[in-house]
Amino acid sequence: MATIGEHLAAAVERLRASGSESARLDAELLLAHALGVERTTVIAHPEGSVGPEAAARLLGFVDRRAAGEPVAYIRGLKEFHGVAFAVDARALIPRPETELLVDLALGTIGERLGRAPRPPGTPPLAVADVGTGSGAIAVALAVALRRRGMLGEVEIVASDASGDAADLARENAVAQAVGDRVAVATADLLPPPGSPAGLVVVPARFDVVCANLPYIPSAVVPALPVAAAFEPPAALDGGPDGLDVIRRLLAVLPERIATAGVALLEIGDEQGPALRAAAADKLPGWDVRLEPDLAGTPRVAVLAAPLDPAASLVPQA
Secondary structure (H helix, E strand, O other), X not given: OOEHHHHHHHHHHHHHHHOOOOHHHHHHHHHHHHHOOOHHHHHHOOOOEOOHHHHHHHHHHHHHHHOOOOHHHHHOEEEEOOEEEEOOXXXXXXXXXXXXXXXXXXXXHHHHHOOOOOOOOOOOEEEEEEOOOOOHHHHHHHHHHHHOOOHHHEEEEEEEOOHHHHHHHHHHHHHOOOOOOEEEEEOOOOOOOXXXXXXXXXXXXXXEEEEOXXXXXXXXHHHOXXXXXXXXXXXXXXXXXXXXXXXXHHHHHHHHEEEEEEEEEEOOOOOXXXXXXXXXXXXXXXXXEEEEOOOOOEEEEEEEOOOOHHHHOOOOO
């Protein structure tokens, strides 16, 4: 019976030959998944034995990964912002860079909740997650707010144009015990005011809007790593310059965001200037700043609505 170390070495060799740029990590995760243990166990106990059933499972996992399928889909799991999310082909796999958007949203929500006393009966802060996919942003926000004792003051509405993705988001919200604070709706961009989302009635305006919408230019999508071919194309393709869906959201923000509300939008590399131009066109009078990721690339556009709602109205020709 071969050992963990021997199976790991064989898996690494196979994945390297297939072109994986993270063959060692992939092999460790897949072997741990086949054995039903943590990755640390695989690393710490190379002398351990691997039974025939686990070995067969590993072989199947490695075959799938060698064909390009993402490790997250094979495992059915992806860690994001300290939370383990169920993932599958219904939605995009959460990316580490999106954690910046969650951190910025947490800071914005915390600042607003602490700005003034909130006596009993004060309406909850309304937060939207547009294009929620697996629910990563909405659920990660809810889990973090619960840890801080703030979740009772916030109501989160997550929406996605895909009913399948919305179902996955609901599953993740329930799995993390925040299904009562994260309402999920199937809708193009923001769901209509007054429409039902679970047990919640969608508000007319939101205090904070988060969105990780498709922003890959259409011509770039075919050249993405092969793993992206397993993800929903509609969750990646943002049109000719990658900003088609984002522009549509910008156009509706003046009528759906509260006075002095904030929108946080993830954008792609080198899209900062185009985003600024789109905001100037669709959102005159709004403050726009770009927050960089750890690599120094502008990654999240922070759009702050003016105190005077009339200032954001687009003049009519």
